[in-house]
Amino acid sequence: MTTSEPQAPSHFIRNRIRKELEAGHCQQVITRFPPEPNGYLHLGHAKSIALNFSMGEEFGGHTNLRFDDTNPAKEEQRYIDAIKEDVRWLGYTWKHERHASDYFEQLYEWALYLIDHGLAYVDSQDADTIRQQRGTLTEPGTESPFRDRPPEESRDLFERMRAGEFADSAHVLRARIDMASGNINLRDPVIYRIRRLTHPRTGDQWCIYPSYDFAHGQSDAIEHVTHSLCTLEFEDHRPLYDWLLEHLPVPSRPIQIEFSRLNLDFTVLSKRRLTRLVDEGYVQGWDDPRLPTLAGIRRRGFTPQSIRQFCQEIGVTKADSIIPFGVLENALRNDLNESAPRTMAVLKPLKLVLTNFPEGETEWLEAAVHPQKLEMGTRQVAMTREIYIEADDFMEEAPKKFFRLKPGGEVRLRNAFIIRCDEVIKDEAGEVVELRCSLDPETRSGQPGADRKVKGTIHWVSAAHSVPAQVRLYDRLFQVPHPAGDKDKDFVEHINPESLVTLENARLEPAAAKARPGECFQFERLGYFVPDPDGTPERPVFNRAVTLRDTWAKLEKQMGAR
Incomplete structure (x- = not known):
C-alpha cells in the first residue's frame, strides 16, 4: 500500500502537471524512478523517489521502478535488491518493476531504424579521437570521416557488431545530429558500444549495449510515462532526449522536467566519493550509520516518516541550494518526539x-x-x-x-x-x-x-536490574560543511574523528534491551537511540540516531561568521 503524504506546499512541477491535466494534454500521470543498480541509494535519491511517487499517486496514476541496467560492468543483483528494499522502506509501492534490459531488442530495432533513415552511422575511430573531435563549449566539433558512411554499410557493420564479430571499441554507433551544435550532447553522441560483458539479467546474449541517453527516453515512451522527472544535470541532455523521441516511431511522447538535486552540508552525496569511503575503509560498509545512504540512515535510526517530511520541507525548485544537515536532524527529532517511548x-x-x-x-x-x-x-x-x-x-x-x-x-x-x-x-x-x-x-x-x-x-538505572550494553554515539561524518569543496585538501582529510564514539559499559532499563529492530527510544536527557543488528539479547547494541538538541548549530554559526 502506498503511503499517503501530508498536505504538501505546491511547487512548479505540481502546478505544471495540474495545468496539463486541466488542458487535456494527458489523462493519467505516470512517472518512473530509474536508478542504476551499481551502488546503494542515498538521500539525494530519496528526494527523487518522494517526488516521483507522490506525483503519480496525487494525480491518480502510478510510478514504475525501472532499473537502468545498460552498463553491466558495474551492476549487481545485490544493488537491485537493496534498491527495492529502500523504496519499500520509504513507504512507496511501484506499479511495475521494469529494466532497461527488458527493451534491448526494441532499442536495437530502433537503432537500425535510425541507421536506415540516415540518422545514425557506425564510427570506426577510437574513443579518444571521437572525444577530441567533439570540440569545446566555445569551439564546434569536427565531423568524423565515417559520418557519411552509407546506411547499408553502417547497418551491416552494426548487425555484425551485435553478432560479436568485432573486438571491444572497434566500432561505435553514433546518432547523426549536428557537430556544430552549441549543446555538446547533440554533437553526434555515441548511442551503442561493444562490451563483451556478462549482463546480470541477459547473460551473454548481448555484446553491444545502449548508452543511458539512448535507453532513457525510449524506455519512458514504451512504458507510457507522461512525466520524466530528472535532476538538473540532465537539463543539457533534454534536447537529445527530445530529438530521439521525435525521430523514432515511439508509442508515446513523455515530457522531461528537471528539478534541483539535493545538496546537504557536512556530508557527500557523490556515488564516487561514497564508494571510496567504503572501499578504503573510512566507514564500515554501505550501511554505516554515518553515511547518507538509505541503508545507513535506516540503521542509524532515521524513520521513513522523517525522510518524507524532510523531502517535503526542502521543497522542489529549479534553484540549487545547500540544505543544512540540521534540517534533516530536526525532521527526525520532530517525528521521534511524538512516537518514541521514553526510558533511562x-x-x-x-x-x-x-x-x-x-x-x-x-x-x-x-x-x-x-x-x-x-x-x-x-x-x-x-x-x-x-x-x-x-x-x-x-x-x-x-x-x-x-x-x-x-x-x-x-x-x-x-x-x-x-x-x-x-x-x-x-x-x-x-x-x-x-x-x-x-x-x-x-x-x-x-x-x-x-x-x-x-x-x-x-537520570539513573538500578545496578541489579539494568542490562549492560554497547552504545555507539554517531555524529556528522565531516568536520566542515563542504568537505568536497576544499581545493587544498582531499575530502577524506575532513573526516570527523568523533563521528563514532563507542561506549562499552552502558547500562539500560530492561525494556530498552528487549527492543525490536527499528524500535526507537528516547534515552531521557541523552537523545534518541535504536537497536543495532550487531546486538544480542544478552548484549544489546544501540546507535544514537540524533541528540535531543542541535549541538552543531552554534558551531555552524561561528563557521559562517568567519
Missing part, C-alpha cells in the same frame, strides 16, 4: 549507593512511557540500594552554576526522590569510583515533601 540509560556509569535504602530490596516506581501521550501507559522502574548515574552528572569541584550532583549537594533522581551526596570514594589513583548518598523519604511521590524543589534532576 546510563552511558558512562558511576556507582551510587543509597545508604539509607534497605539492602536487598527492590522498590518498583511508576513512570510514564511518554509524558505527552498518556494513552501509551506507564512502565515499572526498579529502585535498589545500588544504582548507576552518569559520570558527567557528578563533579567534585563544581562551578557555581553546576546544578547536578556534588559533595554535600542535592539533586532529584528522575521519577523518584531527592538525594544528598555524603561521601566520595576514590581508588588508589584518585579516581572517583563510588558515591554514597542518602535519600529524603519525604520527597517520594505522595509524601508531604514530594513538591520540594531542587535545581537539578538526573
Whole structure:
C-alpha cells in the first residue's frame, strides 16, 4: 500500500502537471524512478523517489521502478535488491518493476531504424579521437570521416557488431545530429558500444549495449510515462532526449522536467566519493550509520516518516541550494518526539549507593512511557540500594552554576526522590569510583515533601536490574560543511574523528534491551537511540540516531561568521 503524504506546499512541477491535466494534454500521470543498480541509494535519491511517487499517486496514476541496467560492468543483483528494499522502506509501492534490459531488442530495432533513415552511422575511430573531435563549449566539433558512411554499410557493420564479430571499441554507433551544435550532447553522441560483458539479467546474449541517453527516453515512451522527472544535470541532455523521441516511431511522447538535486552540508552525496569511503575503509560498509545512504540512515535510526517530511520541507525548485544537515536532524527529532517511548540509560556509569535504602530490596516506581501521550501507559522502574548515574552528572569541584550532583549537594533522581551526596570514594589513583548518598523519604511521590524543589534532576538505572550494553554515539561524518569543496585538501582529510564514539559499559532499563529492530527510544536527557543488528539479547547494541538538541548549530554559526 502506498503511503499517503501530508498536505504538501505546491511547487512548479505540481502546478505544471495540474495545468496539463486541466488542458487535456494527458489523462493519467505516470512517472518512473530509474536508478542504476551499481551502488546503494542515498538521500539525494530519496528526494527523487518522494517526488516521483507522490506525483503519480496525487494525480491518480502510478510510478514504475525501472532499473537502468545498460552498463553491466558495474551492476549487481545485490544493488537491485537493496534498491527495492529502500523504496519499500520509504513507504512507496511501484506499479511495475521494469529494466532497461527488458527493451534491448526494441532499442536495437530502433537503432537500425535510425541507421536506415540516415540518422545514425557506425564510427570506426577510437574513443579518444571521437572525444577530441567533439570540440569545446566555445569551439564546434569536427565531423568524423565515417559520418557519411552509407546506411547499408553502417547497418551491416552494426548487425555484425551485435553478432560479436568485432573486438571491444572497434566500432561505435553514433546518432547523426549536428557537430556544430552549441549543446555538446547533440554533437553526434555515441548511442551503442561493444562490451563483451556478462549482463546480470541477459547473460551473454548481448555484446553491444545502449548508452543511458539512448535507453532513457525510449524506455519512458514504451512504458507510457507522461512525466520524466530528472535532476538538473540532465537539463543539457533534454534536447537529445527530445530529438530521439521525435525521430523514432515511439508509442508515446513523455515530457522531461528537471528539478534541483539535493545538496546537504557536512556530508557527500557523490556515488564516487561514497564508494571510496567504503572501499578504503573510512566507514564500515554501505550501511554505516554515518553515511547518507538509505541503508545507513535506516540503521542509524532515521524513520521513513522523517525522510518524507524532510523531502517535503526542502521543497522542489529549479534553484540549487545547500540544505543544512540540521534540517534533516530536526525532521527526525520532530517525528521521534511524538512516537518514541521514553526510558533511562546510563552511558558512562558511576556507582551510587543509597545508604539509607534497605539492602536487598527492590522498590518498583511508576513512570510514564511518554509524558505527552498518556494513552501509551506507564512502565515499572526498579529502585535498589545500588544504582548507576552518569559520570558527567557528578563533579567534585563544581562551578557555581553546576546544578547536578556534588559533595554535600542535592539533586532529584528522575521519577523518584531527592538525594544528598555524603561521601566520595576514590581508588588508589584518585579516581572517583563510588558515591554514597542518602535519600529524603519525604520527597517520594505522595509524601508531604514530594513538591520540594531542587535545581537539578538526573537520570539513573538500578545496578541489579539494568542490562549492560554497547552504545555507539554517531555524529556528522565531516568536520566542515563542504568537505568536497576544499581545493587544498582531499575530502577524506575532513573526516570527523568523533563521528563514532563507542561506549562499552552502558547500562539500560530492561525494556530498552528487549527492543525490536527499528524500535526507537528516547534515552531521557541523552537523545534518541535504536537497536543495532550487531546486538544480542544478552548484549544489546544501540546507535544514537540524533541528540535531543542541535549541538552543531552554534558551531555552524561561528563557521559562517568567519
